[in-house]
Amino acid sequence: MNILQMEQVKFVANKEVLLDIPYFSLGKGDILGLIGPNGAGKTTFLKLLSFLQAPTEGDVLYKGEVKHADTLSIEERRQLAVAMQQSLLFDMNVSNNVAIGLKLRKENRKVMKEKVDYWLEKFHISHLAKKNGVSLSGGEAQRVNLARALILEPEVLFLDEPFAALDFPTKIQLMEDLKDILKDTNITTLFVSHDLIEINNITKKLAVIIEGQLKQMGNTKDVIHHPNEQAAPFLGKWKELYTI
Ligand SMILES: Nc1ncnc2c1ncn2[C@@H]1O[C@H](COP(=O)(O)OP(=O)(O)O)[C@@H](O)[C@H]1O
Numbered sequence: 687m688n689i690l691q692m693e694q695v696k697f698v699a700n701k702e703v704l705l706d707i708p709y710f711s712l713g714k715g716d717i718l719g720l721i722g723p724n725g726a727g728k729t730t731f732l733k734l735l736s737f738l739q740a741p742t743e744g745d746v747l748y749k750g751e752v753k754h755a756d757t758l759s760i761e762e763r764r765q766l767a768v769a770m771q772q773s774l775l776f777d778m779n780v781s782n783n784v785a786i787g788l789k790l791r792k793e794n795r796k797v798m799k800e801k802v803d804y805w806l807e808k809f810h811i812s813h814l815a816k817k818n819g820v821s822l823s824g825g826e827a828q829r830v831n832l833a834r835a836l837i838l839e840p841e842v843l844f845l846d847e848p849f850a851a852l853d854f855p856t857k858i859q860l861m862e863d864l865k866d867i868l869k870d871t872n873i874t875t876l877f878v879s880h881d882l883i884e885i886n887n888i889t890k891k892l893a894v895i896i897e898g899q900l901k902q903m904g905n906t907k908d909v910i911h912h913p914n915e916q917a918a919p920f921l922g923k924w925k926e927l928y929t930i
């Protein structure tokens with residue numbers, strides 16, 4: 687079943703077509719990577735698919751029905767969790783930062799505490815529970831950011847370059863942890879990145895976006911090892927630098 691779909695979607699700004707997607711679908715349980723160079727339209731794509739931004743033309747469908755930000759029910763909205771590159775934490779302790787979405791939903795206190803403890807443990811940040819969110823390192827803050835999204839138990843998780851600001855060892859560790867968590871939860875994920883190492887590690891399927899267009903989509907390993915003519919110039923550069 688397709689959870690999300692795009693049909694004849696275009697996003698135009700200043701008369702420039704920034705995104706042109708005739709068709710795209712995200713199936714239940716997919717862990718799909720979206721890779722492309724800076725400025726290719728990855729963030730725009732993520733915002734359109736998560737109903738944070740409306741397309742200029744065409745439709746975005748949630749479970750087979752055309753939806754817009756204003757026709758999406760609160761319940762449906764809750765099924766779509768987005769974590770961006772910058773983890774904007776609040777000036778409160780880590781537990782409260784992770785709990786914020788549940789508080790807004792007026793979740794029962796006991797359930798909330800159990801869930802917070804569970805997700806802090808999953809992301810190996812239980813020891814930071816009482817620390818203020820604004821005093822954390824980049825890696826710690828991103829762990830809190832991801833725990834805050836996953837605690838909501840969304841149907842779809844959208845991640846926009848979540849490791850881009852992290853140093854290499856920090857990135858590798860978090861990547862391994864996130865990979866295990868995604869495998870355990872079986873959550874449908876759109877993972878946006880320009881980094882083939884992250885993509886190769888985390889995703890099962892891969893879409894290549896260049897200049898606002900999807901150039902190739904398929905099994906991650908197939909796309910990496912057999913890029914088509916249009917995807918090859920971008921993916922090839924990565925493969926020259928790293929043996930993947
Ligand atoms: N609302 C907007 N108005 C004008 N230009 C935009 C807007 N959103 C994005 N862009 C431009 O569209 C292109 C794609 O942006 P973006 O989706 O952020 O790319 P990526 O995430 O792949 O780096 C960039 O050239 C960016 O400057």
Ligand SMILES: [Mg+2]
Nearest residue numbers: 728729730846
């Ligand atoms: Mg971006």
